[in-house]
Amino acid sequence: MFKVIAIIIVFGVLVFFHELGHLLLAKRAGILCREFAIGMGPKLFSIKKGETTYTLRLLPIGGFVRMAGEDPEVVKINPGQEVGIIVEGDKVSKIIVDQLQSYPQAEVVTVEKIDLEQELILEGNLAGEYKTWKIDPAAYLINQGQEFQIAPWNRQFGSKTLGQRAAAIFAGPAANFILAFVLLLIMGLSYGTPTNEPILGKLSEDGPAQAAGLAQGDRILSIDGKEMHSWEEIVAIVSQAPDQELELIIEREHEQATLTLTTDNMENVGKIGVYQPISKDPTKSVKFAGDTTWEFSTMLFKGLGMLFTGKVSLDELSGPVGISKFTYEAAEQGVGFLLQWAALLSINLGIVNLLPLPALDGGRLVFLLLEGLRGRPIDPQKEGMVHFLGFAFLMLLILVITWNDIQRFFF
Known part of the structure; x- marks a missing residue:
């Protein structure tokens, strides 16, 4: 079960951080982000916080951030159309596009002119009187029972500078590189990181190194008379000597000792049963x-x-x-x-x-x-x-x- 959960978590985390990069830079630029979605297809779960609806979708093949202005607005209001309006203070806070009977508190207006992007005004006929209303920049359209926040031009993707738009797009891939660094850092801090010092790491049970009396932490000074300065040098000389006897001079607790061992042969590669040393620095x-x-x-x-x-x-x-x-x-x-x-x-x-x-x-x-x-x-x-x-x-x-x-x- 852990392995199946691991697959879901890994996929979800990668997509989440990618889309989070887009979301954070878009919001910083002042772009209205309508939806933050993990997955594609039908919604499984959604919750709205602030201006953004956060959704989990059925198909685990990516995700998206829906920014205002990237797609055509789903609701259009035309001159001559009757809408309901709810006014709070001196501005229209909600515009009901259909099913007006469900909103008895709304005033019914026959639209003459409406601008939801630049001027943010509504002109129309209310009970035989021509009136003009200001529209709240964060007003909602209500269509088929669903609320959609309007997107004035200054909240749309296209209104932002070239640099702001590029940053919002580039932030997704950038977040994946940052996530990779963080994951590797967590791995290093938790399990240690390989070092290139000529020191023995963990020994395999019943391996040639253990049988010869070597121990974890021993520093290899030389092999067959050749001085060792790095782990890579140890690997190079051992791997080229399958089924051969090697003489090692080691240092343990500030004392030197000489030991001999015979390497194993694994597909013509010499092995002594020692892992690379690890540091938790x-x-x-x-x-x-x-x-x-x-x-x-x-x-x-x-x-x-x-x-x-x-x-x-x-x-x-x-x-x-x-x-x-x-x-x-x-x-x-x-x-x-x-x-x-x-x-x-x-x-x-x-x-x-x-x-x-x-x-x-x-x-x-x-x-x-x-x-x-x-x-x-x-x-x-x-x-x-x-x-x-x-x-x-x-x-x-x-x-x-x-x-x-x-x-x-x-x-």
Whole structure:
């Protein structure tokens, strides 16, 4: 059960922090965020806090932050239409679009003019009298029993500076890199970090090192007369000597001793049954987290390069099914290994989202770059169509990769 829960938690945390990055930077820019969603498809759970509705959806394949102005407003009010209004103070706080009989406290107005973005006014006929009302910037439209907060132009995504919009989009992938660093830092602080000192870590039971009388913490001064200055040097000389007798000079409690052992042979590689030494120094944990985040990032970038150059085929990619299987296997190895795997997945999510493809964050950043070069935005309808086609292509790609995963792992 722990392994299944681990898969759900890992996927949920990666998506949550990605979308949280978008949400925080969008809110900081003053953009109205209507919904913060984890998953896609039908809603399973929702709660509203402030201006934003937080939802959990059925399909665990991503998430989104719905920012005002990114999609056409779902409710339109036209001249000649009758609406109900509720006035608080000197401003309209609610506009009822339909089912007026359900709101007897509302005043019924025949609309002549309404502006919900710039002027925030409503002009219309109330009981034979032409009147003008100011609309509260945080007013709600009520349609089919559902409330929708209006989005004045200064609260919409498109009203913000190029830098603010780019930051809100880039913040999602950036949050994944930050999350990876934090996960690796937690791993380092909890379990220690590997060091390159020529010191023995934990010994395997009944291994050559234990049989020879070596102990955890012994410093290896030399092997067969060759001085040892690092763990890597120990591994290099031992691995090249399968089934061979080695003479070790060690230092233990400030005293030197000479021991001999015969290495094991594992597929023509010498082994002595010793793990790499571990340090729990917090400063080394920070360095480990930074170095490993960088190593994972460069490794994944190189992998993407191999994919685009054809050195790696599409059949070798893994989708949700494959990732779930690998996450299950990581959970079997323990929490430390799972943290490292989750960090790798988080970096992967960040890098993939930065690809300059439609529907991804990288594709949206490309459109902002074009806007900066042109001095004016791309036609929203054309941009929306490109992202729609890109999203459809990505869904098709996910289906193909998922089918490959199913055939690979279950047939």
